[in-house]
Amino acid sequence: MADPLAPKLGHLASAALLRKIDELREKSVGQHVPLPQLVVVGDQSSGKSSLLESLTTIPFPRNVELCTRYATQITSRRDSESRVDITIIPGPRAPEEHKKHLAAYHPTILSTDNFRDKFPQILNEANFRMGIRTDTSSGVGTVFSEDILKIELCGPDQDYLTVIDVPGIFRNPTEGITTKNDIQLVQNMVKEYIKNDRTIILAVLPSNVDIATQEILTLAEDYDKAGERTLGVLTKPDLVTEQSAQAAVCNLVLGKRRPLTLGYYVVRSRGADDDNFSNTDAEKMFQDAPWNKLPSSRLGVLALKARLTELLSEITRKEFPKLRKEVSKQLSDCQTELEALGAARETERDQRLFLSALARHFQALVDAALSAHYSSDAIFEEMLGLRLITCVVNLTEMFNYNFQQKGHYRSFEDPGTDSTMEVVRVRTVAHRADTHAKEGTSFFADIDLDEFTDLGEVVSRDCHIDDPQGGILDWTEQLYLRSRGTDLGTFSGAILSSAFKEQSSKWAPMTKAYISQIIVVIHRFMVIILERLCPDPHVREEIWSSIHDEVLKRYKVAMDQAMFLVSLERDKRPYTVNHYFNDNLQIARGHRMANMLKPNSRPEIKQDSRGLDYCSTNLIVDLDHVRQTTRSKGNVEQVKEEIHDILWSYYKVAQKRFIDNVYQQAVDHCLLTGPMSPLAVFTQEWVIVLEADQLEIIVGESGITKERRAALKRKIKDLETAVQILRH
Structure with a gap:
């Protein structure tokens, strides 16, 4: 797509481009993006003022007390009418009242004929408008200003040129006028102008002074190390009389000493005592040795002026496309940042609307995360860990799998084979859980229980669970022998209660670990979503500060509910009306009896269709063997197996019941969808009941935010103006 700001450069004259740059500078766009410019820099005694007069015909003051205290932009352009326009461009940090005061200054000068005589008066008026101290005996006003005096010379004899003059560098303060602080202030002002890559530095150097002592070249090297945009202007050649100095x-x-890519020019300007001065007469000295041995293109004001016009056109053409892109990018960035700050929040109504909209958006993302409606926002694609219900489901399946694998203290045995009773089923479950674990690893593998220090008193970090031990029948035998009474061939319910409590001793730590992981996932979700919706750190911190205690309280309620469910299962007498318990028990007894009879069984003999006998897969047991087998089992052996089978049957029922209850009551109701879920703390209803002073604390804009908003609006206004200038 074509850039809407892209002009047809082939049809633009240099003057038209340069006018645009001047317009941008006048609209203060230069404080946001560096503009192509020529900046004249040098010491106060370098001949800078005389050089500017030669280039512009403007009689700049030469004594220290009247020297320039601010930057001056001098623009000359060809026009059918002769006129001089004088304005003051406010500095980047000028208050609105000062800007209005400066805008009111616009002296009327109809032609350039009397401008030279009026210039001292104009300087005094400009100094007054800027608040510059003109009375050396007065302490009122400032010594230097960031405002820019703009002088535009128009006429049929004018050549297009724009140069910016900055205050001259000085090393010693003048009593009653400048201070040591002003020395640094001027240096900083000079650095601010020359640091930009789009600036051509005109370093003014007196020919009669050793160049090694000129600080401006050292200063220029700091920002133009290759010397590619520094042009040296050697002034006062008439004061160089010794041949060695001239050489x-x-x-x-000639580039034999301290070379610069743009080279050096030699210029003779009017001196303090030259009343009748003309550039043409002054430059006759270049016809004599040794100056006549130098290239004529490097001698005199006219040659310098032609080169400066050429340089300014070159850098403007070169940088213009980049300038358009930079303005467009900065405008887009500023608009994005301003949008991120949200609407202004000065009144209670503004604050309530802002926070209510934030809460509404927060709850919309919560609903999407709980209903797996992940296409509703790109954040669910960017961060899979925010797919809340998916994370919870994966964690719950892993909890269920781990519970079946390690939830019992001792491994149950099959009555017939002395192996695990659910070998096939457990292997199937394990395979399915392993598959799900691999698929869901990205959702919860990075869960760090230490990620949020404020959860320290809620979550449990003890996640290590040992594998089940063996020898369960020996253990049930010991339980019986230590607790049996006078009951004939039976055992008391207390033994079963004790056995179940010990067998379920891992339930509490495993459940704590599971609930802790869910809490961390929920807390991370809330933190990230709030950060996404509210980029203002002050507002975000205040929201968290206001809801934090209630959120932690609800986490604790969920953990307490889970521990209550553990207590219900382990501390109460085992009981169930679930028919699954009897089914399991009968299956266990049947398998145990079958395994006892199997050694005395024989295959059933059958005949096929031809009358031939063959062995069937069915096994036959004689009734006498049945009677003998049941009589041969001892009382203790019978009871320990019965305890095991009843415990196993009940454990299976209690385990499934418990896992479902933990999810439904502690996770789903307390943490996810119930009215007291921590996800339901930050809502529009919560915002509505906030008092005015609470609103002000939470979302009232800080001084920094207000200043940033105002600065962004000013910058956007400047950049929008720049877009219009660059487009047309």
């Missing part, structure tokens, strides 16, 4: 200046121009 040193010539060597600079």
Whole structure:
């Protein structure tokens, strides 16, 4: 798609491009994006003011007390009418009142003829408008200003050129005028102008001073290390009388000393005592040795002016496409940041609307996460860990699998084979759980119970569970022998209660670990979603501070409910009306009897269709063997097996019941969908009942946020203006 700001550069003259740059600078766009520019820098005694006068015909002051205290933009352009336009561009940090005060200054000068005579008066008026101290005996006002004096010279004889003059660098303060702080202030101002890659640095250097002592070249090197955008201007050549000194200046121009890519120019300007001065007469000295040995394109104001116009056009053409893109990008970034701040929140109504909309969006994402409606927001694609109900389901299946594998203290035995009673079923469950675990690893493998320190008193970090031990029949025998009474051939219910409590001793730590993982997943979801919806850290922290205690309280309620369910199962006398218990018990007894009779069994003999005998897969046992087998079993052996079979049958029923209850009551009701879920704390209803002072604390804009919002609006306004300038 074509850039809407892209002009047809082939049909734009250099002057038209340069006018756009001046418009951008006038609209303060230069404080946001660096603009192509020529900046004149040098010491106060370098001849900078005389050079500017030669280039622009403007008589800049030469003494220290009247020297420039602010940047001055001088623009000359060709026009059919002669006129001078003078305005003041406010500095980047100027308050609105000061901007209005500066905008009111627009002196009327009909032509350039009397401008030279009026210039000292214009400077005084500009100083007054900017608040510059003009009376050396007064302490009122500032010494230097960030405002820019813009002087635009138009006329049929004007060549297009724009240069910016910045205050001259000085090393010693002037009593009553400047201070040591002003020395650093001016240096910082100079650095601010020359640091940008789109700036051509005109380093003004007096020819009669050793170049090694000129600080401006060192300063320029800091920001233009290759010397590719620094042009040296050697002034006061008429004061260089010694041949060795003249040779040193010539060597600079010829590139034999301290070379610059843009090179050096030699210019003679009007001196303090030159009343009748003309550039043409002054430059006749370049016809004499040793200056006549230098390239004529490097001598005189006219040659310098032509080169500066050329350089400014080159850098403007080169940087113009980048400038358009940079303005567009900054505008987009500012608009995005301003949108992220949300609506202004100054009144109670604004604050309640803002927080209510935030809570509504939060609950919409909660609903989507609990209903697996993940296509509703891109965040569910970006972060799989926020797929809340999927994480919970995966964790619950793993909890169920681990519970079946390790939830019992001792492994149950099959009455007939002395192996695990559910070998086939458990292997099937294990295979399915392993498959699900691999598929769901990305959802919960990174659960760190130490991720949120504020959950320290709620979650349990003891997740290690040992494998079940063996020897369960020996254990049931010992239980019986230690607790049997006078009952003939039976055992008391207390033995079964004791056996079940010991066999289920891992239930509490395994359940705590499961609930803890669910809590961490929920807490992470809330933290990330709130961070996504509310990028303002102050507001986010205040929301958390307001709901934190209630959220933790609800986590604890869920954990307490889970532990209550553990207590119900383990601390009460085993009981169930579930027919599954009797089915299991009869199956266990039947298998045990069958295994006892199997050694005395024989295959059933049958005849096929031809009358031939063959052995059937059915086994036959004689009744005498049945009677003999049942009589041969001792009382203790009979009771220990009966305890085992009843415990196994009940454990299977209680385990399934318990896992379902933990999920339904502790997880689903307490943590996910119930009215007291922690996910239901931050809601619109919660916002509605907040008092005005609470709203102000939570979402009232801080001074920093208000300042940032105002700054973004100002910048967006400037950049939108820049877009219009660059488009047309």
